[in-house]
Amino acid sequence: MVSRSCLNILDLASGNLLEIPHTPRSIPRVMTVPGIISDLDGYGSNDGDSENASSICRERIIIVANMLPLHAKKDPETAKWFFSWDEDSLYLQLKDGLSPETEVIYVGSLKADIKASEQEEVSQQLLENFNCVPTFLPQDLQKKFYLGFCKQQLWPLFHYMLPMCPDHGDRFERVVWQAYVSANKMFADKVMEIISPEEDYVWVHDYHLMLLPTFLRKAYNRVKLGFFLHSPFPSSEIYRTLPVRDEILRGLLNCDLIGFHTFDYARHFLSCCSRMLGLDYESKRGHIGLDYFGRTVYIKILPVGIHMGRLESVMNLPSTSVKVKEIQEQLGGRKVILGIDDMDIFKGISLKLLAMEQLLQQHPELRGKVVLVQIVNPARGSGKDVQEAKRETYLTAKRINEVYGSPKYEPVILIDRPVPRYEKTAYYALAECCIVSAVRDGMNLVPYKYIVCRQGTLYMDKAMGTASDSPRKSMIVVSEFIGCSPSLSGAIRVNPWDIDAVADALNLAITMPESEKQLRHEKHYRYVSTHDVAYWARSFMQDLERACQDHYNKRCWGIGFGLGFRVVSLSPSFRRLGVEHIVSAYKRTNRRAIFLDYDGTVVPHTSIVKSPSPEVMSVLTTLCNDPNNTVFIVSGRARNSLSEWLDPCERLGIAAEHGYFMRWDKTCEWETKSVADDLDWKNIVEPIMGLYTETTDGSNIELKESALVWHHQDADPDFGSCQAKELLDHLENVLANEPAVVKRGQHIVEVKPQGISKGFVAEKVLLNMVNRGKPPDFVLCIGDDKSDEDMFESILSTVSGPTLTVAPEIFACTVGRKPSKAKYYLDDTVDVVKLLQGLSAASCPKPKCIENILVSFESAI
Numbered sequence: 001m002v003s004r005s006c007l008n009i010l011d012l013a014s015g016n017l018l019e020i021p022h023t024p025r026s027i028p029r030v031m032t033v034p035g036i037i038s039d040l041d042g043y044g045s046n047d048g049d050s051e052n053a054s055s056i057c058r059e060r061i062i063i064v065a066n067m068l069p070l071h072a073k074k075d076p077e078t079a080k081w082f083f084s085w086d087e088d089s090l091y092l093q094l095k096d097g098l099s100p101e102t103e104v105i106y107v108g109s110l111k112a113d114i115k116a117s118e119q120e121e122v123s124q125q126l127l128e129n130f131n132c133v134p135t136f137l138p139q140d141l142q143k144k145f146y147l148g149f150c151k152q153q154l155w156p157l158f159h160y161m162l163p164m165c166p167d168h169g170d171r172f173e174r175v176v177w178q179a180y181v182s183a184n185k186m187f188a189d190k191v192m193e194i195i196s197p198e199e200d201y202v203w204v205h206d207y208h209l210m211l212l213p214t215f216l217r218k219a220y221n222r223v224k225l226g227f228f229l230h231s232p233f234p235s236s237e238i239y240r241t242l243p244v245r246d247e248i249l250r251g252l253l254n255c256d257l258i259g260f261h262t263f264d265y266a267r268h269f270l271s272c273c274s275r276m277l278g279l280d281y282e283s284k285r286g287h288i289g290l291d292y293f294g295r296t297v298y299i300k301i302l303p304v305g306i307h308m309g310r311l312e313s314v315m316n317l318p319s320t321s322v323k324v325k326e327i328q329e330q331l332g333g334r335k336v337i338l339g340i341d342d343m344d345i346f347k348g349i350s351l352k353l354l355a356m357e358q359l360l361q362q363h364p365e366l367r368g369k370v371v372l373v374q375i376v377n378p379a380r381g382s383g384k385d386v387q388e389a390k391r392e393t394y395l396t397a398k399r400i401n402e403v404y405g406s407p408k409y410e411p412v413i414l415i416d417r418p419v420p421r422y423e424k425t426a427y428y429a430l431a432e433c434c435i436v437s438a439v440r441d442g443m444n445l446v447p448y449k450y451i452v453c454r455q456g457t458l459y460m461d462k463a464m465g466t467a468s469d470s471p472r473k474s475m476i477v478v479s480e481f482i483g484c485s486p487s488l489s490g491a492i493r494v495n496p497w498d499i500d501a502v503a504d505a506l507n508l509a510i511t512m513p514e515s516e517k518q519l520r521h522e523k524h525y526r527y528v529s530t531h532d533v534a535y536w537a538r539s540f541m542q543d544l545e546r547a548c549q550d551h552y553n554k555r556c557w558g559i560g561f562g563l564g565f566r567v568v569s570l571s572p573s574f575r576r577l578g579v580e581h582i583v584s585a586y587k588r589t590n591r592r593a594i595f596l597d598y599d600g601t602v603v604p605h606t607s608i609v610k611s612p613s614p615e616v617m618s619v620l621t622t623l624c625n626d627p628n629n630t631v632f633i634v635s636g637r638a639r640n641s642l643s644e645w646l647d648p649c650e651r652l653g654i655a656a657e658h659g660y661f662m663r664w665d666k667t668c669e670w671e672t673k674s675v676a677d678d679l680d681w682k683n684i685v686e687p688i689m690g691l692y693t694e695t696t697d698g699s700n701i702e703l704k705e706s707a708l709v710w711h712h713q714d715a716d717p718d719f720g721s722c723q724a725k726e727l728l729d730h731l732e733n734v735l736a737n738e739p740a741v742v743k744r745g746q747h748i749v750e751v752k753p754q755g756i757s758k759g760f761v762a763e764k765v766l767l768n769m770v771n772r773g774k775p776p777d778f779v780l781c782i783g784d785d786k787s788d789e790d791m792f793e794s795i796l797s798t799v800s801g802p803t804l805t806v807a808p809e810i811f812a813c814t815v816g817r818k819p820s821k822a823k824y825y826l827d828d829t830v831d832v833v834k835l836l837q838g839l840s841a842a843s844c845p846k847p848k849c850i851e852n853i854l855v856s857f858e859s860a861i
Helices: 090-097 116-130 137-157 174-194 213-218 245-253 262-278 308-315 318-331 349-364 384-404 421-430 448-453 458-464 501-511 514-530 533-548 579-586 614-625 639-645 682-695 718-734 758-771 786-799 831-843 847-860
Strands: 059-069 070-075 081-085 104-111 132-134 201-207 224-228 257-260 281-284 287-292 295-301 335-342 368-378 412-415 433-436 476-479 492-494 556-559 566-570 592-597 629-634 653-656 662-663 700-704 708-711 739-747 748-751 777-782 811-815 825-827
Touching: 059 090, 059 174, 081 116, 081 448, 090 104, 090 458, 090 533, 104 174, 116 132, 132 174, 137 174, 174 213, 174 847, 201 533, 213 224, 213 245, 224 533, 245 262, 245 758, 257 262, 257 384, 257 533, 262 281, 262 287, 262 295, 262 718, 262 831, 281 421, 295 533, 295 566, 308 448, 318 421, 335 349, 335 421, 335 501, 349 368, 349 501, 349 556, 368 421, 368 476, 384 412, 421 448, 421 458, 433 448, 433 458, 433 501, 448 476, 448 514, 476 501, 476 614, 492 501, 579 777, 579 811, 592 758, 614 831, 629 758, 639 653, 682 708, 682 718, 682 748, 718 739, 718 748, 758 777, 758 786, 777 786, 777 831, 786 811, 825 831
Parallel strands: 059 104, 059 201, 104 132, 201 224, 224 257, 257 295, 335 368, 335 433, 368 412, 433 476, 476 492, 592 629, 592 777, 629 653, 777 811, 811 825
Antiparallel strands: 070 081, 281 287, 287 295, 556 566, 653 662, 700 708, 708 748, 739 748
């Protein structure tokens, strides 16, 4: 097996983690290229760009989950461990959707306590026989990680349960969070032992491992990484109560593809990213994508399916046929309403029983003819809540049977024991109706299994005494709060809390005409049979490959500390603007054009005081006083504000309101673009913006001489964005025949005259220099937002035109590392000012002055 050593296992977590030793390297090292095995198992550095690529072309997928798809059993006599596949495990079944040539490796824990002395032998056995790599967590860590943080913090929260008081849920504890971080680190450690980062795909599953992507992305910047959440994702109002909300969100965003069962879950996640991290998303050719530091994180919405072949094979078992006949004899032809649920507080078993009670009370004619069979699977968790739910279930069932039952009739049959697969299948096949009344559930595949069992097989038909060509029928009553509900369009959807509505739904399901039952069943069976687990896995992997296809077309590097780590991914030609590089070009040129944006470029967006600092005024004055320079501030701000703030710079050119107003220096009059004299459209726009301002708390209108801007930065993120889209559409319709354009920016909607842009300013200045016989040989343009992209584009097109015989040296620079038409970037306004100080030093007439300033500037950097 191809393996890859992890060269750097970094401790990303902040705080004092549990003292967990490094995972021993129990997996044999296999050479992937000819040569000598070096001492690479130590901790060096690795950015994921290793030159030692695997020589094996076979595709490999590493499936990482909390538990391996294995059964473990120890022989009491020989004390040897024996393992077998868990055929019911989703992680095993998904292999059917992958190519037969694809190698699948599983990483996860075992459902057994393996002694430390046995772990080496077990690891070798599982690797050789099952392609599984076990992660052994110390018992104390396992308890705090799984029972502590996963089951007592994340699982209740993701199911909309808040620990309002100590009696209802455990409060957040830092120690169990640290255990969660440590456990995720150990899982990542195991993945690093076997991964070939350039070739392998990693698919992480469920809420137990939401930090694992951060550890892997830190070690291998270009790792191909997908994640699927099998539980609900709560609304932002619930999720934001989690003290470590940002760390978990950033962990997920270190993936390339994140999968959810339903649009609601995906929408909640996107809303959390917007509200807590300020990230926006958009649909790109049918795929939802989040731009995260130059990387596109794709969102996939697809519910998981069932394994058709596995279920059909169980229907064909002789034991299933025997059980069908036994149940038929036991129930005496009564109609069966079936429920199969885990025993926990979210499955709504007691609500289902109350609906059954209501049904029997309102419809006496059904007494003795209908029976509810409720199979209770063993609880996955423990605690007072589970015990209370179990007690309530038993008391309710007992009361119903006492009131509406008889010696030969029990309206509620409660089966609270381990039920073999063949027995559940028999009940599925016989049930007239299946009800799932969970108050919150991630997916729940019970209705899917019921549909397939009702479709039957030849063996099942024979056992039930049904003709093979007889019509198939099934009815489903399903809670609207579970993941499978949107995909079952023929089901009767109910609010499980509304007992009367659920009782009515059960009555409708029983009494519905047979022809309609058949139509609903056929519709459901078509969907379930074509959207099985293989389809789900195949679709996810196809999207993951698509999401990762541009990994090596960009430069990437990591930034941030601890669990806030992320990777910046940008074009290979996009690089930081070095001071020495630009100063050298500045010195050897004589006709220079300098264009600077204002907000976010020379003045920080976060600054309350919007006037320029003394350092900015000093550097602008120096640059303007150099006769070889033509310097312009190009801003969207009003001319009055800019002229007031920049008044001391007498030779500074100013273009206000994106170029509608323009003056070449303090002594010149303001020029107005002649094609934009008609501003009557403002009388149409202002009342409309006023209407949206009244209905959107936190929004406001900025009145400019040439433009109107609607700001929604302080409004609710989701509502403000929704209103902005609606306002944009509204204004585009009413201004269709007006000389104005509507543009949407970051937290704004702006209406301005046609033909006005910062690009127009840059073009006009450059052409003016050419017409004066002084064509520029140096052009610097710095800006931070979308409007500045017009300047970058205009400069490139102007200098490449026929008017300039010799192309100048161009330095188009954006502020912040992000996709841009500019070739260079600077991190923030501080870097911009330092760069301008370096240029102003080069304009100083005394060489000694230049040297001193540059030395002090470089030492500051």
